[in-house]
Amino acid sequence: MAEQQETRERWGMVVDLDLCTGCNACVTACAMENNIPWVGEEEAGYGRNMFWIRVQRTWEGEYPEVSPAYQPVMCQQCGRAPCEPVCPVFATVHSEEEQINLQVYNRCIGTRYCANNCPYTARSFNWYDYTYQIPAPMNYYLNPNVTVRRRGVMEKCTFCVQRIRAGQEQAKAAGRTLQDGEVIPACAQACPADAIIFGDLSDPESRVSKAARSQRGTTLLEELGTQPKVTYLKGGGYYGG
Amino acid sequence: MSRRIIHLALFPEDALDQAAEALETLRGMGITDRDMTVISGTPFSEKMLGRPMAWTRISIIGIAGALMGFLTALFFNFGTPLLYPIRVGGMAYQTLPTSFVVFFELTMLGLLISTFLGVFVEMISPSFGPQGYDPRITDGHIGVLFWAPPELDPRLHEALTGLGAEIIHGAEAKKLWLF
Amino acid sequence: MAVETQPVSPALNQPAREEEEALREQLMFDPRPREELNRMVMESMYSTSPRYWVAVGVLTALVLVCLVGMWGYMIFTGIGIAGIRKPIYWGVFIVTFVFWIGISHAGTFVSAILRVFKAEFRRPFTRAAELMTTFGLAAGALYPLIHLGRVWVFYWMIPYPNARWLWPNFRSPLVWDFLAITTYLLSSTIYLYLPLLPDLAMARDRTQGWRHAVYKALALGWRGTEAEWFRLRKAINIFAFAIIPVMFSVHTIVSWDFAVGQVGGWNSTIFGPYFIIGAILSGVSAVITILVILRATLKHMDYFIRPEHLDALGKLVLVFSMAWAYFFFNDYLVSWYGGYEVTRRILTLHATGPTAWVWYCMLFFNVVIPWLTLWSRKIRRTPWAMFIITVLINVGMYFERYTIIPMTLGHQRFPFDWGEYSPRLPEISIAFGTLCLFILLYLLASRLIPLVPVWEVREGQEAHKVVKVGKTVVPSVSELE
Numbered sequence: 001m002a003e004q005q006e007t008r009e010r011w012g013m014v015v016d017l018d019l020c021t022g023c024n025a026c027v028t029a030c031a032m033e034n035n036i037p038w039v040g041e042e043e044a045g046y047g048r049n050m051f052w053i054r055v056q057r058t059w060e061g062e063y064p065e066v067s068p069a070y071q072p073v074m075c076q077q078c079g080r081a082p083c084e085p086v087c088p089v090f091a092t093v094h095s096e097e098e099q100i101n102l103q104v105y106n107r108c109i110g111t112r113y114c115a116n117n118c119p120y121t122a123r124s125f126n127w128y129d130y131t132y133q134i135p136a137p138m139n140y141y142l143n144p145n146v147t148v149r150r151r152g153v154m155e156k157c158t159f160c161v162q163r164i165r166a167g168q169e170q171a172k173a174a175g176r177t178l179q180d181g182e183v184i185p186a187c188a189q190a191c192p193a194d195a196i197i198f199g200d201l202s203d204p205e206s207r208v209s210k211a212a213r214s215q216r217g218t219t220l221l222e223e224l225g226t227q228p229k230v231t232y233l234k235g236g237g238y239y240g241g
Numbered sequence: 242m243s244r245r246i247i248h249l250a251l252f253p254e255d256a257l258d259q260a261a262e263a264l265e266t267l268r269g270m271g272i273t274d275r276d277m278t279v280i281s282g283t284p285f286s287e288k289m290l291g292r293p294m295a296w297t298r299i300s301i302i303g304i305a306g307a308l309m310g311f312l313t314a315l316f317f318n319f320g321t322p323l324l325y326p327i328r329v330g331g332m333a334y335q336t337l338p339t340s341f342v343v344f345f346e347l348t349m350l351g352l353l354i355s356t357f358l359g360v361f362v363e364m365i366s367p368s369f370g371p372q373g374y375d376p377r378i379t380d381g382h383i384g385v386l387f388w389a390p391p392e393l394d395p396r397l398h399e400a401l402t403g404l405g406a407e408i409i410h411g412a413e414a415k416k417l418w419l420f
Numbered sequence: 421m422a423v424e425t426q427p428v429s430p431a432l433n434q435p436a437r438e439e440e441e442a443l444r445e446q447l448m449f450d451p452r453p454r455e456e457l458n459r460m461v462m463e464s465m466y467s468t469s470p471r472y473w474v475a476v477g478v479l480t481a482l483v484l485v486c487l488v489g490m491w492g493y494m495i496f497t498g499i500g501i502a503g504i505r506k507p508i509y510w511g512v513f514i515v516t517f518v519f520w521i522g523i524s525h526a527g528t529f530v531s532a533i534l535r536v537f538k539a540e541f542r543r544p545f546t547r548a549a550e551l552m553t554t555f556g557l558a559a560g561a562l563y564p565l566i567h568l569g570r571v572w573v574f575y576w577m578i579p580y581p582n583a584r585w586l587w588p589n590f591r592s593p594l595v596w597d598f599l600a601i602t603t604y605l606l607s608s609t610i611y612l613y614l615p616l617l618p619d620l621a622m623a624r625d626r627t628q629g630w631r632h633a634v635y636k637a638l639a640l641g642w643r644g645t646e647a648e649w650f651r652l653r654k655a656i657n658i659f660a661f662a663i664i665p666v667m668f669s670v671h672t673i674v675s676w677d678f679a680v681g682q683v684g685g686w687n688s689t690i691f692g693p694y695f696i697i698g699a700i701l702s703g704v705s706a707v708i709t710i711l712v713i714l715r716a717t718l719k720h721m722d723y724f725i726r727p728e729h730l731d732a733l734g735k736l737v738l739v740f741s742m743a744w745a746y747f748f749f750n751d752y753l754v755s756w757y758g759g760y761e762v763t764r765r766i767l768t769l770h771a772t773g774p775t776a777w778v779w780y781c782m783l784f785f786n787v788v789i790p791w792l793t794l795w796s797r798k799i800r801r802t803p804w805a806m807f808i809i810t811v812l813i814n815v816g817m818y819f820e821r822y823t824i825i826p827m828t829l830g831h832q833r834f835p836f837d838w839g840e841y842s843p844r845l846p847e848i849s850i851a852f853g854t855l856c857l858f859i860l861l862y863l864l865a866s867r868l869i870p871l872v873p874v875w876e877v878r879e880g881q882e883a884h885k886v887v888k889v890g891k892t893v894v895p896s897v898s899e900l901e
Contacts, residue, residue, distance in 0.1 A: 043500075046505055047505035047506040047507070047839045048500065048505055048506065049506070054836075056834065056836040057836075058835075058836065073834070073836075079331055080330055080331035081329075081330050081331070082330065082681065082682050083330075084329035084330040085329045085330035085332055085589070085591045085592060086592050086593060086594070086680070086681065087329070087589060087592055087594075088577045088588050088589055088592040088594040088595045088598070089576045089577060089586075089588060089589065090327050090329070090586060090588075090589050092329075093327050093328065093329055094328040094329060094330070094331070096328060107576070107586070108569070108570070109568050109569065109570050109571075109573050109574060109576055109577070110499070110568050110569015110570045111567070111568060111569075111594055112504075112509035112510065112567075112569065113509075113592075113593075113594060113677075113681075115509045116509045116510060116681060116683060116829060117681040117682060117683060119682055119683075119832070119833050120834070121506065121507055121832065121834055121837040124506075125506075125509065125569065126498075126569070127498055127499060127500030128497065128498040128500040129498060151498045151499075151500075151569065151570075152498065152499060152568070152569025152570035153569060153570065154569075221833060224682055227331070254453060254454055278645050278646065279645070279646050280643050280644040280645050280646075281644050281649070282454055282618070282622070282644055282875060282878070283454070283875050283878050283879045283882065284649040284652075284653060284875070284879060285646075285649070287646060287650070290646070292646060294650075295646045295647040295650040295651075296647075296650075297647070297650060297651040297654055299651060299654055299655055299658070300654065300658070303658055317579055317587070317590050318590055321579070321587035321590065322587075322590075324585070324587065325585055325586055325587060327589075329589065329591065330591075332591060336591055339590065339591045340590070342596045342599075342669075342673065343590050343596070343599060345665075345669060346596065346599040346600050346603050346666075346669065347599065347603075349603055349607070349662060349665070349666050349669075350599075350602070350603040350606065350607070352658070352662055353603070353606070353607040353610065353658075353659065353662055353663070353666075354606060354607075354610075356655055356658050356659065356662075357610040357613075357614070357655070359655070360614065360651060360652070360655045361640065363651055364617075364640040364641065364642070364648070364651075365640060365641065368645070368647065370645065370647075374643050376625035376626070378625075378643065378644050379454075379458065379618070379621055379622040379625050379626075379644070380454050380455040380458060381453065381454025381455065381878065384644075417624075417636070417639075417641040417642075417643065418636065418637070418639070418640060418641030419636075419637055
């Protein structure tokens with residue numbers, strides 16, 4: 001077992017924008033998996049929506065020849081995350097184990113500094129106790145593997161860390177190493193176009209590693225030096241390569 | 242010692258020269274500087290009165306406090322990250338540039354708090370000079386407090402009254418603070 | 421006084437006599453006996469008109485409703501009742517926080533920097549300015565708590581060995597803020613208290629009853645011995661020199677809350693000095709505002725606070741307004757020239773966006789108004805004009821912080837998330853509540869502690885003499901320290 005621990009995984013994601021249809025299935029699946037509350041029409045309209053992943057829809061071209069462009073954006077799990085060092089209470093930290101960016105809800109005191117400092121606007125804040133507003137039978141939908149956040153704390157995409165842990169434990173119980181494609185976050189699982197690829201970037205043979213090396217690949221706001229773990233593929237209309 | 246009586250010679254506000262003169266007269270009568278104190282409502286330096294310099298330890302207390310603050314900051318900056326190492330933002334556990342901020346603030350906090358504590362402790366600790374007070378001091382009067390043996394009384398009174406002072410015979414120490 | 425002076429002889433010619441008469445306009449050349457100064461200050465503490473009690477009552481009610489009540493309601497329901505929203509996570513709370521911290525720079529500036537440089541005009545109002553520092557900080561220090569999502573666990577920011585085994589993150593500017601504000605609050609309170617000791621003794625000797633008991637305890641048995649004066653002078657000196665860098669550090673750290681981030685429009689190396697200059701501009705302006713009010717409402721204050729003081733402070737305001745404009749322009753020009761997409765867009769938004777009026781008001785109040793008016797000696801010496809100008813400058817400085825915080829956060833790198841922010845009632849109510857708290861604390865303090873450092877004024881009056889030079893007289897100050 002010990003030697004398995006030494007090969008440390010580096011989880012990463014590739015989003016193929018040329019495949020994305022903007023169907024928002026990832027957003028829905030993410031909300032169901034991670035107990036993300038719905039805040040109501042009015043609050044969402046005011047900018048209080050709590051998506052951990054959102055599909056940015058922009059228009060390309062000049063009217064009338066316009067076409068929509070979709071871009072799912074979630075926490076980029078930066079290697080040098082701007083959100084982390086500004087937190088006074090270590091509520092958002094870099095996980096040495098999974099090489100992702102964690103949010104510790106119980107430690108958060110709600111300064112919201114991390115959210116201001118996130119260039120990807122990937123963080124959501126619990127303005128009220130939304131979970132208490134869920135009508136009675138509906139609370140059975142809550143995923144027992146994910147903490148329900150109370151008000152006043154920040155939250156964000158975790159790369160479905162509960163699924164990563166579950167996958168690792170299953171592999172450990174079976175006495176084998178984790179296979180590529182064994183751990184799939186909710187968004188990737190729900191994507192009908194298979195535009196989201198998830199896996200271990202430390203394994204050069206994994207599907208995600210190969211995709212991330214594609215010539216079409218870019219990372220968001222690369223110039224900020226945040227070292228994101230999410231790569232976007234976009235061919236500019238030309239496919240292949 | 243017990244036989245000596247505390248006198249308070251009160252001079253009006255503008256009679257600093259006379260007060261300095263009075264101190265000289267008292268010295269001439271054999272009263273040492275240790276047995277005299279000048280109390281006043283506005284600060285006069287020792288040089289104006291021709292008195293030996295007073296001393297205080299608050300600078301040393303202040304520096305000691307600053308050192309304590311610096312050591313606390315040392316622990317905060319470089320000790321606490323070792324007690325519970327948490328990686329943030331790709332930074333090292335112990336970072337030098339950020340530590341200067343904490344060093345500065347805590348050193349200053351230590352310096353200023355302990356300077357105040359120095360003043361506080363020196364204020365409430367007993368002083369060995371002649372005790373005695375009159376409320377007119379805060380009205381600007383200059384008071385010369387001294388211990389003198391009873392046999393000097395007539396000479397004293399004459400000399401000081403001649404300089405324009407009002408003599409309070411036996412200006413005993415009153416309870417000016419809580420204890 | 422043992423200072424060698426030329427007594428003004430009756431044989432003085434007519435122009436010299438007029439000169440001397442003119443000097444009487446200045447507090448330092450219009451001396452009164454210490455006894456009378458004491459009486460005036462004591463009377464000002466005892467004079468409470470019915471209007472005063474109405475003001476205290478109304479302010480207390482306003483603090484209870486607008487600040488305590490609204491904050492309590494917000495803790496109960498959640499910070500969502502404030503207007504802050506997704507891209508703009510900091511709004512009026514942080515704006516008001518920076519504003520109050522800025523106001524608190526006045527006391528230290530006036531009483532430490534002017535003391536170090538021996539600016540004699542400071543003497544009658546050092547305490548009024550130091551009180552502003554303490555109460556400004558008291559109001560401002562509430563905001564790091566008010567704006568928290570979970571205020572009931574605020575103590576997790578305090579470094580102490582705890583059951584969670586977790587220390588705060590000393591790399592976070594918010595922890596620096598906590599340390600700096602604690603340092604500044606404690607040291608400025610002590611700096612208020614130390615020069616107060618002789619005046620507390622003065623009050624102790626002239627009061628009975630509960631006041632006497634309080635002053636007696638606070639005066640620490642002050643008698644005015646040489647050793648006590650020497651000690652006090654030494655401590656005040658240490659404080660005056662040490663509190664200046666602390667003051668600079670406090671507002672620099674407040675500016676680092678923004679500048680260390682990678683938010684476009686915040687990440688600027690000039691923010692430290694820019695914020696300090698802004699803070700001193702708003703602080704000194706607020707000192708003038710308060711002095712005008714004190715002069716008009718508090719008994720005998722027209723003796724201590726004179727047009728000459730407003731004049732001297734008005735010059736400072738003009739200088740700091742120019743310095744502020746210099747830093748603002750520096751920041752603006754370099755951002756504009758850099759042409760970096762996000763900053764360029766934010767600058768355009770400030771000047772042409774839906775809330776551009778805030779930006780224009782900021783420039784108008786902070787630059788145009790002081791530059792057009794404060795050149796005039798006549799205006800600088802007119803209390804009501806100075807009152808209006810300095811209040812407007814503080815409005816302008818509030819708008820400056822509003823521009824920097826919510827108006828910048830709303831339009832960051834991803835256009836998809838752009839948003840507008842407008843403050844909601846709870847935010848406005850709490851901000852107004854802390855203003856009421858500040859005024860209330862000041863009102864109460866004005867009747868509880870001697871608002872004029874009598875011994876410092878008297879010391880100054882003794883140091884100032886009129887010296888005859890040829891056929892005229894000139895003012896002369898002797899260094900007594």
